[in-house]
Amino acid sequence: MNVHPSLAIGQPIEKFDAISAHAISPAATASDAMVRFEGISKTYPAYRGKPGVNALQNIDFAIPRGSITGIIGRSGAGKSSLVRLINGLERPTTGRVVVDNRDISALSGRDLRLAQRSIGMIFQHFNLLSSRTAAANIALPLEIAGWAKADIRARVAELLALVGIADKHDRYPSELSGGQKQRVGIARALATRPSVLLSDEATSALDPQTTRAILDLLANINRELGVTIVLITHEMSVVRQLAGDVVVLDAGRVVESGHVADIFTYPKHPITQSFLAEVIGDSLPVSLASRIVSEQPPAGQAVIRVQVRGAGAGDTMVARLARELGLDVSLLSARIDEIGGQHVGSLTLGIPLGMSGGEDATTRTLAWLSQYQFPAERLGYVA
The missing domain is CATH 3.30.70.260 (ACT domain)
Incomplete structure (x- = not known):
């Protein structure tokens, strides 16, 4: 028998029988779930001659508190609709979205704005104001929230240090690299101490080395602050590096979900298998x-x-x-x-x-x- 030298003798084979994976949601009970989708559908009506779109159908899953969960799908799978439901920018056609035990889909006005402060957002193209320095961009949500100037200065300095760009305090976006801009975006998203951090294709515009650095930063933030991170992505390599759980969307439906290791080992759905083929080859x-x-x-x-x-x-x-x-x-x-x-x-x-x-x-x-x-x-x- 020829055995590869890098594989060490381990436990008896019974320890490694296949795990019962692919339940339709990562395991999270009502008490330990940070985000819950309950019977969600989202339909966009016909508009200017364009037909209506069923963007999401029969969505039921939970995101565990303190986890890093990847939501992956091709363009048009429903990822953007899902993230806009989490932060209250859209309302579901049916069902409800519960974030940190609050039905965010039922909130409006001041109550919704207050709830949104607990949900940070990182964008693909940074969305920084070119007329503001790095520090001033981070300060913006604190100014809107009515923080005192001294408290804003202290919080901004803390966040710049957290994301590793304390020396870029007075730099404008045009003077920053893509990775540095994203670090400013992450710091801004964390400014109001959110319990949930949404990452919407946050590394898609970055080179591979910068992507790894940003994902390492997000992992560190999750460990140190306990923030629940939701990764919206079309890249399985991002899910592999950072996430613990993954939900696979296709045509507005959850087609597979579970622990990342389970999905990588036992992919059931063809769309999942195609994602893995791109990563593993x-x-x-x-x-x-x-x-x-x-x-x-x-x-x-x-x-x-x-x-x-x-x-x-x-x-x-x-x-x-x-x-x-x-x-x-x-x-x-x-x-x-x-x-x-x-x-x-x-x-x-x-x-x-x-x-x-x-x-x-x-x-x-x-x-x-x-x-x-x-x-x-x-x-x-x-x-």
Whole structure:
């Protein structure tokens, strides 16, 4: 048996059986949910000859308090409508949106404005006022809220330090880089000490290195301040780096949701699988992929890809598979990531062609993997 050296022997295989994932919402009871969507639909009426649009349909899920939850979907999936319901800029056609135990969809006037102060918003294109310095942009929501000047100065200095740009106090947006502008935007969103921070495609306009830095900053804010963060995005790489839970939208409906590691390991819906394909791509080395054929050769190996979870799960699974079935299993390639605080891996196994225990070895292997709930697929054969 050939075992990849980077995979350490872990716990018994029973520890890594598939988890029952993909309930239609991240687990959050009424008491520990920061945001709850209850029977939500949103329909935009016909306008100037354009037909009406059912932007959201039958939305029921909860966002746990203190979590980082990603809401992902293609353009037109309903992400923007969802975020505008959270901050009260839109009202649902049916159902209600509860934020921090307040039905925000039922508020109006002064009550709505007060509730909106507890919901910060970070924008894709920063939305800074060009005529104001970094400090003055951050101060704006505090001025609107009626804070005293001395308190504003102290709060702005605190926030500039928090986001790592204390030295940019007097710089105007035109003098700042994209990442620095977004840091100002984050500081402004945090000014009134919100309990919820909405990030609407906040890294889409940034380069990869700056994106990683901004996501690290948001993770730090979540840890230090306990702010619930909702990531609205079309990028699964953002969800992978930052979120603990993910909700997948398609055509106004929730098609899949759960812990990020569960979704990455066991994606059920085609739209989720397509998102993951963009992030993970084909995990096979070129040298192996070029050798795989669809027709079974007279001699060689069947190539099977298996999804695993947990530290050491892959090595344990391969060792036990080889031992119980009496097969000379080869580990042809392996990719291990840490997602949502858990190890998630894709292993490519070589199963010798021929009989094992009176049955086809490949058939026995796939049955064994299914028995222990390891998602697997036969990719083809190598001679």
